[in-house]
Amino acid sequence: MSDRTLRIAGLVVLIGFAVLVPFVFGPYRVGQFTLVAAYAVAALGLNLLVGYNGQISLGHGAFFALGAYTAALLIEKANLPYLLTVPLAGVLAFAVGYVFGVPALRLRGLYLALVTLALAVATPQLIKRFDGLTEGTQGMTVEQPESPGWLPLADDQFLYLLTLVVAAIMFALAWSLMRSQVGRAVQAVRDEEIPASTLGVDLASTKTRVFALSAGYAGVAGALYVFAIGFVAPEAFTVTISLAFLAAIVVGGLATIVGAVFGALFIEFVPVYASDVNDALTGVIYGGVLILAMFLLPGGVAGLLRRIRELVARRPAEEEVRRPAVATEGRGVPAGKT
Amino acid sequence: MERFIQVIVDGIATGSIYAALALALVLIFRSTGIVNFAQGEMAMFSTFIAWGLYAGGVPLGLAVLTTLVLSFVAGMAIERGLIRHFEGGEVLTLVIVTLGLFILLNSLAGWIWGFGNRSFPSLFGDSTFDVGGVQLTWESIGIVGVLLAVVGLLFLLFQRTKIGLAMRAAALNPESSGLVGVRVGRMLMLGWGLAAALGALAGVLVAPRLFLDVNLMGSVLIYAFAAAALGGFDSAIGAVVGGWVIGVTENLAGTYVDFIGADLKILVPLAIIFVVLLVRPTGLFGTREVARV
Numbered sequence: 001m002s003d004r005t006l007r008i009a010g011l012v013v014l015i016g017f018a019v020l021v022p023f024v025f026g027p028y029r030v031g032q033f034t035l036v037a038a039y040a041v042a043a044l045g046l047n048l049l050v051g052y053n054g055q056i057s058l059g060h061g062a063f064f065a066l067g068a069y070t071a072a073l074l075i076e077k078a079n080l081p082y083l084l085t086v087p088l089a090g091v092l093a094f095a096v097g098y099v100f101g102v103p104a105l106r107l108r109g110l111y112l113a114l115v116t117l118a119l120a121v122a123t124p125q126l127i128k129r130f131d132g133l134t135e136g137t138q139g140m141t142v143e144q145p146e147s148p149g150w151l152p153l154a155d156d157q158f159l160y161l162l163t164l165v166v167a168a169i170m171f172a173l174a175w176s177l178m179r180s181q182v183g184r185a186v187q188a189v190r191d192e193e194i195p196a197s198t199l200g201v202d203l204a205s206t207k208t209r210v211f212a213l214s215a216g217y218a219g220v221a222g223a224l225y226v227f228a229i230g231f232v233a234p235e236a237f238t239v240t241i242s243l244a245f246l247a248a249i250v251v252g253g254l255a256t257i258v259g260a261v262f263g264a265l266f267i268e269f270v271p272v273y274a275s276d277v278n279d280a281l282t283g284v285i286y287g288g289v290l291i292l293a294m295f296l297l298p299g300g301v302a303g304l305l306r307r308i309r310e311l312v313a314r315r316p317a318e319e320e321v322r323r324p325a326v327a328t329e330g331r332g333v334p335a336g337k338t
Numbered sequence: 339m340e341r342f343i344q345v346i347v348d349g350i351a352t353g354s355i356y357a358a359l360a361l362a363l364v365l366i367f368r369s370t371g372i373v374n375f376a377q378g379e380m381a382m383f384s385t386f387i388a389w390g391l392y393a394g395g396v397p398l399g400l401a402v403l404t405t406l407v408l409s410f411v412a413g414m415a416i417e418r419g420l421i422r423h424f425e426g427g428e429v430l431t432l433v434i435v436t437l438g439l440f441i442l443l444n445s446l447a448g449w450i451w452g453f454g455n456r457s458f459p460s461l462f463g464d465s466t467f468d469v470g471g472v473q474l475t476w477e478s479i480g481i482v483g484v485l486l487a488v489v490g491l492l493f494l495l496f497q498r499t500k501i502g503l504a505m506r507a508a509a510l511n512p513e514s515s516g517l518v519g520v521r522v523g524r525m526l527m528l529g530w531g532l533a534a535a536l537g538a539l540a541g542v543l544v545a546p547r548l549f550l551d552v553n554l555m556g557s558v559l560i561y562a563f564a565a566a567a568l569g570g571f572d573s574a575i576g577a578v579v580g581g582w583v584i585g586v587t588e589n590l591a592g593t594y595v596d597f598i599g600a601d602l603k604i605l606v607p608l609a610i611i612f613v614v615l616l617v618r619p620t621g622l623f624g625t626r627e628v629a630r631v
Contacts, residue, residue: 056433103616110373111615113433114563117375118608121560129601239556243441250434279453283445290438294424294431 003313010305014261018164022157031228032268034160037167038224040264043248044174044257045217050246051255052178053210054190059116061242062123063093063215067222069127069134072142072232082145086166086223093219094212101211120242124234139233142226163224170217175257186210187255218245247286250293253302262301340471345589351478352547353585354485358540359555359562360569360577361488362533367571369509369529370425372432376439377537378559380416383443384409384538385545385554386451389458398459402542406535413534414527421530422523447552458545481543488536489578505529557604561588564607568614570624579622584610 021033046060067089074080074088100119127134134140147158177183188196189206197203226232248263266289274281297304359377366374374380384405391401420439424431462480466473496502507515508525516522544558565584569576584607592603620626 050430054430056430058437103612110429110433111567111611111619113375114373114567115608115611115615118560118563118604118611121556122602122604122608125601125604243437246434246437247441254430278449280445280449283441284449287438287440287442287445290434290441291420294435294438298431 003309006309006313010309011258014258022153022160027154027156030156030160032272034156034163034228035225036261036264036268037160037163038221038228038264039245039248039267040221040260041167041170041224042218042221043245043252043263043267044171044260045214045221046245047249047252047254047256047260047263048174048178048186048217049210049214050249051253051259052183052190053186053207055207055211056110056113057116057211057214058113058239058242058246059119059123060214060218060245061237061239062116062119063097063218064222064225064241064245065123065127065237066096067093067219068226068232068237069222070219071223071226072140073133075142075226076140082143082227086220089223090216090220093222094216097215097218098208098212100215101208116242117239120239123237123239127234127237134232134234137234139231139235142230142232144230145227159227163228166220166224170220171257171260174217178257244286247290249300250290251300253300253304254298256300256302259300259302341593343472345593346586347472347474347478349586349589350582351475351481351585352544352589353565353582354481355540355544355547355581356558356561356565356584357485357578357581358488358536358543359558360565360581361492361574362536362540363562363566364569364571364574364577365529365533365536367566369505369526370421372421372425372436373563373571374533375433375436375559376443377533378555378562379440379443379447380409380413380534381537381541381558382552382555383447384412384534385458385541385550386447388538388542389456389545389550390451392459398461402461405538405542409538410531410535414531416534417527417530418523422526425526444552451552453552455549455551458542458550460546461542477546484539484543485578485581488539489574492532492574501525501528560604561585561607564610564614566621567611568621570621572625573621573623576621576623 018037022030025033042060042064046057049055049057070089070092071082071085074085075082080088128136131137144155145159145162147153147155151158153161178186185196185201185206188199188201189203193203229236244267248267249259250263251266252259252261252263270285271282274285293300299306359381362377362381363374366372366377387408388401388405391404392398396404416439420435421432424435460477460480462475462477464475464477466475468474494502496506504515504520505525505528507518507520508522509529512522515525540558540562541555545554548554561584562581565580566577567580568583569578569580587610588603588606591598591606598605614621
């Protein structure tokens with residue numbers, strides 16, 4: 001079997017599973033998978049930034065929150081049809097991400113991580129501060145989308161499929177973008193900044209746009225999250241959610257499209273089972289997995305699958321074109337050392 | 339006017355705590371080029387150990403001293419066992435590893451000591467005295483005194499001892515230092531140990547002012563980042579000055595700017611980091627970095 005056949009087969013299995021979910025599982029499980037789809041969009045957005053572009057954001061929970069509150073307010077206060085709130089949440093998060101990104105992206109990787117971490121810590125406080133709009137600590141209940149009468153679907157099934165369709169569009173978009181010239185420029189900026197700029201890639205604008213785009217993804221994910229939960233409150237948007245997104249892309253596989261799915265499954269289901277044992281176990285697993293992944297599996301689940309595929313396809317592991325941005329030998333060594 | 343001076347004095351006291359943690363960040367950044375995101379959580383964990391010893395009947399002073407020693411050893415162990423493996427690698431890898439440590443320590447502390455909060459006694463008691471209408475606490479004086487003493491000791495260590503010289507050499511040029519017989523790995527380990535002990539000190543100093551819980555250092559870390567960014571990430575003096583500026587600004591903004599109040603104080607360091615990095619990315623005292631192809 002060729003590598004390509006295996007890839008396509010894997011994708012077909014994944015899509016098949018995703019479509020069958022609402023008809024196989026009960027409403028509670030389906031609700032969980034709806035959240036997985038929402039998280040996957042956020043993780044994908046973050047991966048465009050961190051994995052493909054090599055910039056570190058620890059504050060994507062803020063844009064996720066922005067999307068969630070935008071959707072909630074538009075539905076509850078402005079009575080907008082819920083479907084319209086998804087693009088609006090995305091566009092607003094994109095715009096805010098752009099404004100935030102213009103100054104932030106003149107900063108090198110580390111400083112961006114600092115600034116965005118501060119943003120993540122400030123997010124719940126900001127939400128509480130504007131309690132006239134956001135209802136503060138007590139949160140807001142939001143009407144969830146209901147299945148239209150002409151569809152033979154229960155509400156939870158409809159909601160899941162709706163989320164899945166939006167997620168699929170976002171995935172297709174990211175996939176085609178990263179294969180295009182833009183995608184190559186984005187990765188060139190990550191791997192070799194100065195050569196990229198001498199070849200005509202505008203570093204600042206590339207970085208800013210990727211940052212804005214990834215914020216937009218987080219915004220869309222936030223809106224989907226509100227549909228799924230039907231409630232927003234500041235406690236949902238602490239620094240924990242930002243770190244969870246980061247854990248998701250590391251586990252799933254940096255600089256891979258499909259990795260976001262595995263990462264989203266990870267951050268949805270690990271807390272569910274871990275909290276049965278101990279409230280602290282989720283964090284212990286997240287932290288432990290982040291460190292272990294860097295030791296053992298820098299490519300995440302997607303990287304592991306790729307390796308297995310190469311074994312099955314019985315081809316010598318060729319130099320990977322899209323290698324993950326981390327832990328590759330020989331790069332990142334200070335100039336004096338080589 | 340008294341109120342204004344009061345706010346400034348309080349700001350310098352809190353600023354000194356930020357400075358202590360910022361110094362820890364700078365120590366590690368200078369030697370290994372790593373911003374240690376886990377610095378705050380390491381400090382929180384140490385503070386819990388101090389609390390555990392104290393609650394177990396050990397006199398406070400001795401408990402703190404023991405904690406500092408334990409933290410020093412633990413810091414070295416973390417460098418040797420974990421960080422060494424990734425040194426010189428990608429920035430992203432190191433950020434992920436230290437963040438992993440951040441989450442791990444935070445949750446482990448929650449597992450061991452629970453998520454509730456507890457009060458932590460001050461090393462300097464809680465008596466106050468009055469100077470021209472300004473209330474001073476011995477605690478504030480003590481904190482500033484401890485910080486100045488620490489800075490003095492670090493200065494002596496780095497400028498007047500052989501070990502300090504070796505540490506500076508190892509940080510500046512690892513390869514050449516290795517060739518002239520400096521044990522580079524050991525020096526980096528020492529740096530991490532010192533940083534961990536410094537962080538523990540910051541934790542013990544700040545715990546009486548806040549309540550001790552697993553999120554003790556969450557915002558303190560952000561303030562320390564801001565202090566280090568303002569002072570320049572590779573400057574010890576910068577960290578101290580930065581800490582004071584941040585502490586005072588935060589207090590002034592919280593008191594006099596209604597919009598900010600107590601809730602949004604956290605935006606102050608965010609804004610400061612932003613402005614500093616845009617206007618003067620090297621910070622006040624930092625050295626300029628040159629990119630090499």
